[in-house]
Amino acid sequence: MEKETVNRIGQDFSLFGLLKFVFPSILTNLFTQVFKTLDDGLFVSRFVGKTALAGINILNPMHFFQFSLNNLFALGASNISSRKMGEGKQLEAKQVFTRVVISAAAIGGLFALLVNIFAVPLLRFLGSDDELIGYGLLSLRTVFLITPVSLVNVVFNSYYSTAGKPSMGLFCSVLNGSINILCDIILIVVMKIGVLGACIATVTGEAVVFIVGILFFTNKRNEIYFVAPQGEIIPTTLAAWKTGLPQFINSLSLTCTSLISNYQLLRYVGNDGIAANSIVFDLRRILTASFFGYIGCVGPIISYNYGSKNRPRLRKLMGQNFICWLGGVFLLTTAGLLLRKPLISIFMKSGDNSGQFYELTYYGLTLEFLGILFFSGVTTMSRMLIAVNLQRASLVLAIVRNLVLRVSLLLLLPTVYGSKGIWLASPGTELMAFSFAAFIFYKNIHEFGFDRPLFRKNPQPGDAK
Numbered sequence: 001m002e003k004e005t006v007n008r009i010g011q012d013f014s015l016f017g018l019l020k021f022v023f024p025s026i027l028t029n030l031f032t033q034v035f036k037t038l039d040d041g042l043f044v045s046r047f048v049g050k051t052a053l054a055g056i057n058i059l060n061p062m063h064f065f066q067f068s069l070n071n072l073f074a075l076g077a078s079n080i081s082s083r084k085m086g087e088g089k090q091l092e093a094k095q096v097f098t099r100v101v102i103s104a105a106a107i108g109g110l111f112a113l114l115v116n117i118f119a120v121p122l123l124r125f126l127g128s129d130d131e132l133i134g135y136g137l138l139s140l141r142t143v144f145l146i147t148p149v150s151l152v153n154v155v156f157n158s159y160y161s162t163a164g165k166p167s168m169g170l171f172c173s174v175l176n177g178s179i180n181i182l183c184d185i186i187l188i189v190v191m192k193i194g195v196l197g198a199c200i201a202t203v204t205g206e207a208v209v210f211i212v213g214i215l216f217f218t219n220k221r222n223e224i225y226f227v228a229p230q231g232e233i234i235p236t237t238l239a240a241w242k243t244g245l246p247q248f249i250n251s252l253s254l255t256c257t258s259l260i261s262n263y264q265l266l267r268y269v270g271n272d273g274i275a276a277n278s279i280v281f282d283l284r285r286i287l288t289a290s291f292f293g294y295i296g297c298v299g300p301i302i303s304y305n306y307g308s309k310n311r312p313r314l315r316k317l318m319g320q321n322f323i324c325w326l327g328g329v330f331l332l333t334t335a336g337l338l339l340r341k342p343l344i345s346i347f348m349k350s351g352d353n354s355g356q357f358y359e360l361t362y363y364g365l366t367l368e369f370l371g372i373l374f375f376s377g378v379t380t381m382s383r384m385l386i387a388v389n390l391q392r393a394s395l396v397l398a399i400v401r402n403l404v405l406r407v408s409l410l411l412l413l414p415t416v417y418g419s420k421g422i423w424l425a426s427p428g429t430e431l432m433a434f435s436f437a438a439f440i441f442y443k444n445i446h447e448f449g450f451d452r453p454l455f456r457k458n459p460q461p462g463d464a465k
Contacts, residue, residue, distance in 0.1 A: 008223070009082060009304045010165030011311060015320050022297040025161055028169035028385065029293030030176055033286045043184045045347045048194045050275040052358065054134025056195060058128050061258040062115070062144070068251030069151060073104045073237075074158035074245025075299070080236075082162055082300035083223065086247045086307025094227045097159055097217075098237055102229060103237040104155050108148030115144045127262050132271070135195050142199035156213035161297045163218075163224035172212055176205040202219075242391060242441060249395055253402030260410045261422060268419040269360065274372035276360040279347045280423075281299040284368045287332050291376045294324060302387035314449035318384075325380055329373045336369035364423040371427030374434035381437045388447045393440050401433035 013021060077100040084093040115122065123136045153172075162167040180201045186375045187197025217225050241248070265273030298321065305313045336343075344361050378401065385394040406429040413421030414426070 009162065009301045010086065010308070013301070013317075013320070015323065016069065016303075018298070019318055021326070022161075022166065024170040025297035026168040026290045026293035028157070028166070028173040029289040030168070031173040033289040034177065035070050038357060042347055044195060044198055045275075045279070047188050047192075051177055051271060051279055052135050052195050054271045054274040055128070055132040056139050056198070057281075058123070058262060059133055059136055059139055060278075060281070061126060061255045062140070063123070063163075064251055064255040064258050066111070066144070066147060066150070067149075068248045068255065069107065071251050072152060072244045072248040073100055073107075073203060073243050074154045074244070075386065076240035076242065077155065077381075078158040078162045078300055079243050079303045079368070079389075081159070082303035083307035083389070085087050085162075085223075086304040090223075091227065093162075094224055095157075095230055095232075095432070096240070097224050098229045099228075099233045099236040101152055101217075103233055104151045105148045108157035110291060112145050112147040115147070116141055116239050119452035126259065127266055128145055138195050138199055142196070146206055153206060153210055153213060153224070154219065156210075158296065159217070159224050162300045163217075163222050163260055165222065166297055168216060172209040175212065175341050179205040179208055210335075223320070227257045239337050243386065245391055245395055249398045249402075252274050253398060253406070257406045257410060260407060261425075264410060264414050264422050267417070268414060269356070269423065272357045273360060273419065273422075276364060279344065279361050280364040280368055282347075283336075283343055283365060284372075285349050287336050287369070288372060288376060288379075291325075291331070293378060294328070295321075295380050297404055299387045302384060303389075304447075306388045311449035314388075317395040318448050318450070319370050321380065321384065325376060329376055332376075333369055333372050336372065337366070340365055340369070360419070360423075363420065367423050367427050371430045374427070378430060378433045378437045381441045385441070385444065387445075390447060395445055397433070397437050397440055401429065401435055405429045405432050416461055456459050 008021075008147060011017070011021075046054060077096055079097045081093040084090075084096065105107055119137055119140045120133070123133050126136070128136050136395060154243070157169050157172065160172075170419060183201030183204055187193050187200055191197065216222065219225060260275065262274060264276055269276075298317065302314065302317055303417050305317065340362060343364065344358065348358065348361075378397070382394050382397055385391075385397070409425035409428050410422065415421070
């Protein structure tokens with residue numbers, strides 16, 4: 001018999017208590033995105049040039065693919081472990097973690113090998129010309145070389161909240177980012193080695209937080225730590241993949257849409273379009289990072305209560321999520337629209353603050369901020385569907401959102417509106433996807449502790465006391 005364990009994610013959270021618990025995770029994601037942007041965006045743009053920025057951002061489809069691998073391992077595994085903990089199966093939760101770390105390292109190594117072997121054909125396929133390909137090769141053969149470490153780091157980060165220590169994710173994010181920025185200053189600003197300096201900075205930061213994660217998860221005083229995997233690595237990995245498949249498809253489809261977007265930008269605008277899109281994407285990623293941090297931390301809490309069949313707490317969490325979503329949307333949209341010009345100017349040299357490059361960036365950023373309401377809503381609902389084991393519903397949403405709606409609009413709107421149609425495709429996609437997501441969420445509302453009609457006040461069979 002396993003001894004009874006009281007898990008932190010099993011608490012009955014008040015709204016304030018929930019925000020206090022997830023706050024480190026919000027800051028973790030925010031700092032992670034800020035530091036990544038400073039590394040790959042600001043330093044390269046200001047101290048190397050917009051051509052170098054376009055050269056490394058032509059690799060966005062590859063980054064999306066790597067991110068899809070992250071989701072495939074991390075989200076699926078942490079949800080499985082959280083449900084096991086909710087069912088009182090503490091040892092199985094730790095075994096799932098250990099097995100997935102092993103498989104993530106192995107798959108990451110294979111991915112790194114293939115990327116480095118086929119680096120030049122990949123860059124040509126992504127649209128790199130002779131002017132951009134040198135920058136892309138540097139990134140592919142340094143940053144992607146440590147994919148096993150990066151992939152394991154993502155698994156670690158998803159499990160810090162599951163282990164009841166979301167503050168560890170914040171610590172690792174700040175540590176990684178601080179190392180990145182320090183190395184950027186030394187290598188790019190002082191030593192002037194350009195894109196290679198940014199790549200070395202990224203590799204160094206990832207290596208350090210990997211060591212921190214190993215030390216944390218070998219400590220048996222934590223709620224999750226390494227144990228003997230007891231075989232079954234492949235079945236556990238497949239189960240994690242099944243749970244994380246919707247987010248994998250969502251991220252993988254972003255690889256396809258990013259590729260199409262790059263082709264369209266090159267066709268209608270040229271290299272300036274790639275550079276402008278990079279700035280827009282980086283700024284949106286920073287301002288929406290809090291949503292990913294919030295739902296990434298709340299997801300295991302929902303999964304825990306789903307595993308323990310605690311319907312009242314599930315209903316309570318849904319109400320809290322709704323309040324946090326609307327409040328966050330209001331703050332982010334207002335801040336984004338008010339700060340557009342100073343945010344853009346940070347990324348541009350003085351001579352770039354006018355003309356086509358600036359106008360493209362300003363127009364695209366405005367549309368992105370206006371679409372935050374729908375973007376964050378779809379993302380939140382998709383993650384909650386996964387948390388209660390509704391992978392198929394989330395998978396359908398991901399396919400419709402990115403492979404049907406986004407691709408269709410990216411191909412259609414530019415033929416009508418020219419380059420502006422490329423920017424219109426994103427908010428248009430999120431608006432239609434939000435409506436579809438709301439329909440799916442309502443059809444499955446009973447999984448979150450509700451019975452139709454919604455918000456019935458009388459106790460229902462199966463409600464936890």
